[in-house]
Amino acid sequence: MSSPAVLPSKRFSRENYHHGDLQVALIDAAIELVRKTGPDHLSLRAVAEQVGVSPSAVYHYFPDKDALISGVGDKLFVDLATMQREALSKVPGKSAKAAKLRYRELGRTYFRWANNEPNLFRLMFGGFCKVQKKGEHVADEAFIMLTNCLDDLLATGVISIGMRKYGELLSWSAVQGASTLIVEGHLPEEVFEELLDGLEIAMGAGRK
Amino acid sequence: MSSPAVLPSKRFSRENYHHGDLQVALIDAAIELVRKTGPDHLSLRAVAEQVGVSPSAVYHYFPDKDALISGVGDKLFVDLATMQREALSKVPGKSAKAAKLRYRELGRTYFRWANNEPNLFRLMFGGFCKVQKKGEHVADEAFIMLTNCLDDLLATGVISIGMRKYGELLSWSAVQGASTLIVEGHLPEEVFEELLDGLEIAMGAGRK
DNA sequence: TCGATATCTGAATAGTGTTCAGATTATGGG
DNA sequence: CCCATAATCTGAACACTATTCAGATATCGA
Numbered sequence: 141m142s143s144p145a146v147l148p149s150k151r152f153s154r155e156n157y158h159h160g161d162l163q164v165a166l167i168d169a170a171i172e173l174v175r176k177t178g179p180d181h182l183s184l185r186a187v188a189e190q191v192g193v194s195p196s197a198v199y200h201y202f203p204d205k206d207a208l209i210s211g212v213g214d215k216l217f218v219d220l221a222t223m224q225r226e227a228l229s230k231v232p233g234k235s236a237k238a239a240k241l242r243y244r245e246l247g248r249t250y251f252r253w254a255n256n257e258p259n260l261f262r263l264m265f266g267g268f269c270k271v272q273k274k275g276e277h278v279a280d281e282a283f284i285m286l287t288n289c290l291d292d293l294l295a296t297g298v299i300s301i302g303m304r305k306y307g308e309l310l311s312w313s314a315v316q317g318a319s320t321l322i323v324e325g326h327l328p329e330e331v332f333e334e335l336l337d338g339l340e341i342a343m344g345a346g347r348k
Numbered sequence: 349m350s351s352p353a354v355l356p357s358k359r360f361s362r363e364n365y366h367h368g369d370l371q372v373a374l375i376d377a378a379i380e381l382v383r384k385t386g387p388d389h390l391s392l393r394a395v396a397e398q399v400g401v402s403p404s405a406v407y408h409y410f411p412d413k414d415a416l417i418s419g420v421g422d423k424l425f426v427d428l429a430t431m432q433r434e435a436l437s438k439v440p441g442k443s444a445k446a447a448k449l450r451y452r453e454l455g456r457t458y459f460r461w462a463n464n465e466p467n468l469f470r471l472m473f474g475g476f477c478k479v480q481k482k483g484e485h486v487a488d489e490a491f492i493m494l495t496n497c498l499d500d501l502l503a504t505g506v507i508s509i510g511m512r513k514y515g516e517l518l519s520w521s522a523v524q525g526a527s528t529l530i531v532e533g534h535l536p537e538e539v540f541e542e543l544l545d546g547l548e549i550a551m552g553a554g555r556k
Numbered sequence: 557t558c559g560a561t562a563t564c565t566g567a568a569t570a571g572t573g574t575t576c577a578g579a580t581t582a583t584g585g586g
Numbered sequence: 587c588c589c590a591t592a593a594t595c596t597g598a599a600c601a602c603t604a605t606t607c608a609g610a611t612a613t614c615g616a
Contacts, residue, residue, distance in 0.1 A: 317525025
């Protein structure tokens, strides 16, 4: 019986073995592929191949493909917040002018993100990644940055007291909506600055 | 050679044959399945089976699965516009009060649609259906209804001349964005009416 | 009635997510 | 240093998917 008990060695090289960081490597590879193919049309096997690992290896870090995609989503939200933080840091100062600029940069960064990487934006807001606590927005950093911006605008007299309470809701919704509508081809790219104009005027003009 | 040249008859019954309307039957079935499974996770074969037809039959009406999904999207946009038209028709009159109610109903209908059928909403704005002419929003009915609403609001003095030019952009973006953020779990459902309040105040308060 | 045409099937191909037994490597305790 | 144990990855299999195409079936016009 020619039983080849011990084969020379398959493909268990150190290249693919013992990534201690296979989890993050998989997410990074997935991001790259989603960027090109879109959140649908993402192949688990392609992700595994990109990292140089067998498809089944993925299941040691994610229960299924959707969980991997959710992991991608989580990372993307962190990345977006990072870009917004960096954008804010470039416009320091306590003047009304600075506050206005920060507010606009916050929106611009959001839109630029969406417009530069439509597929990543779609993954974030297209029902692919499940948000853990429903309606618990208050915790995350991006929301806090917006709140701070609005407080500064109020302090410097740019926006009115009456509109302040609608600040986060109106700003986030408008920027989110315009980004979606532009990315999906329902509105031309140029209108985004126009939206920021309108938003600024609207916020500053509450009665009382 | 037992060659069963002419088998009694397979499954070419009149039930599945000669749908002259297979195209719309497929779209209707697809809508039902997307409602349950989401735009990703839609199976072409499942759609075909639901209609009672073989998978390959689909390819006589759509070049591929994505085209079928695009077809679904087109129908959904028509359906949404129909619901909005019906909502408007229930609030006739030329008074400021009526105009306000129409404006709110337009937004409410949009949101209710999104919130009742998240998966259909995701299909419409998640990059699944390709918009034919990029940035050509002006043509479609929904946009015209919004424009008429805003004109009425201006005529009855509810909104200011200064803000009128931002009307469509700000309203559509805000409603679209809030719907997305609520549907995806980033904001609680209750804030939508609050958004409409803020939007109304903001629109009415432009200087000049 | 017959031929042309629209319509649908069946089978095949290549690719997918997922599972699991087992092979390989790393680790820590003696 | 060595060996048992745990962590990690592979290979093959299964059921499912989209897509193609030759050919079978039904309908319609002359």
